[in-house]
Amino acid sequence: MNRSIASGVVSVVSAKVIVLVITALSTPLLYRLLGASEFGEYSFLLSVFAIYMIFVSSGITDGVRKFLAEDRAAANWSEHVVGFYLRLAILLAGLGAVLLVLATRTGIVEFAFGSELQLYFYVLAALVVTAQFRDYTRKTLMGFGLERYSEPLKIIDKLGFVAVAVPLVYLGAGVLGALAGHLVASTLVAVIGLVLVHRRVPLSCLFSRPTERFPRKQMLTFNSMSIALIFLLMSLYHIDIVMLRRFRESAAVGNYKAALTLAEFLWFIPMAIQTVFVHSTSELWSQNRLREISNLASRTTRYTFLLTAVMAVGLAALSDVAVPLYFGEEATPAITPLLLLLPGALGFALARPILAISQGEGSLQYPVAATGVAALINVILNVTLIPMFGMSGAAVATSVGYGSMFVFHCVSARRVGFDPLADARLGRALLTTGLAAVPIVALARAIASPLLALAVVPPVGFAIFIMFALLVGALDPAEPFEVLSAFPDPIGSKADAAYDRLAGSESDWMSRSWLQSLLFVAGLSLLLSGLALGLLDPGLQNVMP
Known part of the structure; x- marks a missing residue:
């Protein structure tokens, strides 16, 4: 931009x-x-x-x-x-x-x-x-x-x-x-x-x-x-x-x-x-x-x-x-x-x-x-x-x-x-949304306290969503820093430096099989845990959009 x-x-x-x-x-x-x-x-x-x-x-x-x-x-x-x-x-x-x-x-x-x-x-x-x-x-x-x-x-x-x-x-x-x-x-x-x-x-x-x-x-x-x-x-x-x-x-x-x-x-x-x-x-x-x-x-x-x-x-x-x-x-x-x-x-x-x-x-x-x-x-x-x-x-x-x-x-x-x-990348964005929705909704249903749910679900849900976005390729690792670089200092300058580093080594970053494997395992674990919580909680069907 x-x-x-x-x-x-x-x-x-x-x-x-x-x-x-x-x-x-x-x-x-x-x-x-x-x-x-x-x-x-x-x-x-x-x-x-x-x-x-x-x-x-x-x-x-x-x-x-x-x-x-x-x-x-x-x-x-x-x-x-x-x-x-x-x-x-x-x-x-x-x-x-x-x-x-x-x-x-x-x-x-x-x-x-x-x-x-x-x-x-x-x-x-x-x-x-x-x-x-x-x-x-x-x-x-x-x-x-x-x-x-x-x-x-x-x-x-x-x-x-x-x-x-x-x-x-x-x-x-x-x-x-x-x-x-x-x-x-x-x-x-x-x-x-x-x-x-x-x-x-x-x-x-x-x-x-x-x-x-x-x-x-x-x-x-x-x-x-x-x-x-x-x-x-x-x-x-x-x-x-x-x-x-x-x-x-x-x-x-x-x-x-x-x-x-x-x-x-x-x-x-x-x-x-x-x-x-x-x-x-x-x-x-x-x-x-x-x-x-x-x-x-x-x-x-x-x-x-x-x-x-x-x-x-x-x-x-x-x-x-x-x-x-x-x-x-x-x-x-x-x-x-x-x-x-x-x-x-x-x-x-x-x-x-x-x-x-x-x-x-x-x-x-x-x-x-x-x-x-x-x-x-x-x-x-x-x-x-x-x-x-x-x-x-x-x-x-x-x-x-x-x-x-x-x-x-x-x-x-x-x-x-x-x-x-x-x-x-609409297909990847849709896939990200579908994969992330399961653990996010399950997490919200698993927390009994309303105030605790409001405090925990947004930041954890955002982290889960970003992880799936990186995993499926809806988001490149350098792109969040490119957006943040437009913010005032000190955020802008630090994000700009991080963007330059990641943009220069992005191809190497994405080629590391161990990191891709780690993201895949984490994503699969979150998805399975979300499905498990959903099956255990029959009330989950009441909040699905």
Whole structure:
């Protein structure tokens, strides 16, 4: 992986880890304070808002990030791009807020969602404006390659939300208090973000007029295709929540959202890669470096598979322990949909970096078509399965929709001009997952104490998984150190030295029969012990995904 791209990924991953920790602590707290029913209403409102914001901000945030990252020789290119998208952001934010207020006052919201939700939509109208500038400033900074500024803003947003929402909900403000947390936090981030952008490009560029050669038509075309793409993606994220509320009570929505929250934890590294790749690969595309793009895509696919798969196996093994401990006993019904969602979440994780590289090329017709087919499958299955099977039906439909994204985007990638499977080693990665799952699940079932299982299974399971990955050749011995070399010192320098040593002697390393034999014996022992524990414990079948 290119080191500049890798450093960007590390910056984003670091921020996402912090955000993940904050989310991991705050989400079960909100679930407990709101209860399953109000948490379901809150989740439904956020899903409706996310779909609505597609038409307000998606083309702007993706556009400013992509076109700022392009290496163009035009005079004052950055100023004109920032000014163009800032004008568009102001226009669409104002229009979006006014339309939402009008829809509430004229009874459209009451007709569609019920009178009990009307008040919340006035808060969402204000949130349209603040969220627009929050996202615009963050993506502008990313377009400049300033992830070291854009990512801390995401942390501030999450901390601000928790600092406001949790006390208000605790004091009885309910869903309104949670929405107020989003409003205050997004306002704070928007103000800080505008100041940071102004330091790089004066905001007076809002009033600058670019030349006739400025590619307005290309930008607007990209915006429209980007909006279509994001709309289809958001339908994958939120259509199940919206439809489940139509056919089931709010408590079922809340528990299903709890399952989704845990499944989506698998995405934090793929999402970080996706975030960086859109603007980072734009430069590679502009220089026609197709071989480097294919190499980057295929290796990223392999690493993403291995990292996400080990997390999915661990989460499946610990699901009956983690869900009640995390959300409370009221969330026990979320275990089954969680297990059903995990295979699809893995597939979607693999699709994310591929989609980002396709976006970096700029011609979105193939990614839009691929996402559209997956979204159509998702909608049809949700319409069919939710009325009959409720949460489980939604989980199966969403899992199939998520998983199909990987298949369709591999086809799309080849049409765009790169091969994400060139060095993906999918067969070996699948074999690694299957072999490692047996001892990991057995270990989780063998430990009676829930807290001890949560402490022991993740690190031991990760070590087991890595061992099998090395044994079957899904991972080369030098590759983990190559990834770690992008981290700050002292980790980066030590990993870089280890990588150089291993890369130079890798062929000798792999040719040592005694080491291969040792790995084989260890792997076989773990597999047999896992099978033995499984046969001795009839309860094992209840936790297999």
